[in-house]
Amino acid sequence: MDSKQCCVKLSVQPSRGLLDEKFIVLVQSVPPGLQLTVHALHQCEDGHSWEAFGHYTADASGNVNVSEDPSLGGTYSGVEPMGLLWSLTPIPGSKPGLRMRKMNVQTPMEVTISVYQGHQTEGFMDQVALAGVVVERWYMAPGVRRIPITEDGLTATLFLPPGPGPFPGLLDLWGGEGKLLEYRAALFASHGIASLALDYLTPEITMETGKMVDNKYVEAAYRVLQQHPQVLDSRIAMLGLSLGASVTLKMAAYSQVVKLRCAVCVSGSHVQPVDGFLKELLLFCRENAGKTRYNEENQVMFRELLLPIPTDPSLKVDVGRLQCPLLLVVGEDDQNWPAYESAMDMKEMMERAGNSHLLTVLSYLNAGHLIEPPYTPHAKTSTFNSVESTHSVMALWGGETLAHSRAQEDAWRKTLVFLRENLYATAAENPQCNLTFTELQM
DSSP states (O other): OGGGGGGOEEEEESSEEETTSOOEEEEESOOTTOEEEEEEEEEOTTSOEEEEEEEEEOOTTSOEETTTSOBOSBSSOBSOTTHHHHTOEEOTTOOSSOOOOOOOTTSOEEEEEEEEESOOOSOGGGSOOSEEEEEEEESSOTTOEEEEEOGGGOOEEEEEOSSSOOEEEEEEEOOTTOSOOOHHHHHHHTTTOEEEEEOOSSOHHHHHHOOOOOHHHHHHHHHHHHHOTTEEEEEEEEEEETHHHHHHHHHHHHOSSOOOSEEEEESOOOBSOSSSOHHHHHHHHHHTGGGOEEOTTOOEEOGGGGOSOOOOGGGBOOGGGOOSOEEEEEETTOSSSOHHHHHHHHHHHHHHHTOGGGEEEEEETTOOSOOOSTTOOOOSEEEEOOTTOSSOEEEEOOOOHHHHHHHHHHHHHHHHHHHHHHHOSSGGGOTTTTOOHHHHHO
């Protein structure tokens, strides 16, 4: 094979694309029956490196098509077109508890895909690849505009899709670790929805005063979207993950300002004191801290904090009040939050109230808590710093890698469908929803 190394052809199409866009990896011009390893390597912005690889055998024509041929081993097996992304794991020797998150959405996620002879499992850096290419995966499509928002004391970033608009809007909230996370909002904007990523736990105003924000802060963020000249003021959604789902449900049910066209809650719960806001919710969790559980590896599980689901109506959002469509996305192996039990209780509450027709539940067997955009590597555990803690813990989020990855892909696709159906009157109003990265460049 050494004399033929220069003939090996490796292509990835598209080589530049959105994170949720599939690619095709094709190896050509190798001897028929040759054993090969297709390897992916990514260095995160924090300096840590991640890798994934599959074992293949060239067909009678000397080709391997990762989209059609089965991996015989590695970090994934079987026919998995995007296994080189979703099965990425920290390279051997990395510190425990890493989680892959894109912090600068204005640059791509770069992945080097290489081909090695034989079925290799380690030592890739010490070997010479037969061929290699660099692939770019973007959260922010060409033409998407990123606008920092500081008015009204907000710590937020608005992402506007390409074109003049007006566009429907979405308020995007993350979970209990705080920080301004932009990558999901950037990806929604790449699909035609003006999205405002909001830091509600650790915004500048909280860092300066030491006081947690109340519902007026979220209402101010909603008004920024509503009053923007390129946003359709009557077509705004709200999406929250984990603690962000708690805020989303509270605002959807009780706010006199936030009038949502629809809401999406990922891995969340309606259990919280009806009176009050973040301060009271976190106090409620602190009072139940004795229910925190640890496994034999000292990984923490918070799901018991809200169990059993209370019958006291003052301790859970009255989802029977909801007047907009609600999508719940839950992993049945969520070890951080009782999302599945909460979804079942919300379903019963809405049936009793006569508004169950507004509810859609996507429930995934063997999926965990961190249900992110598709092809994001599964983090069953990772270090976690809550806003109230002075030290980090190793959180057990749950989920099995393959099932969780399947859930992420399915949930993302159905979430986009849900948002389009509720934020647009017709598909013709949203011509950019199905455009590829390449088409957006044209």
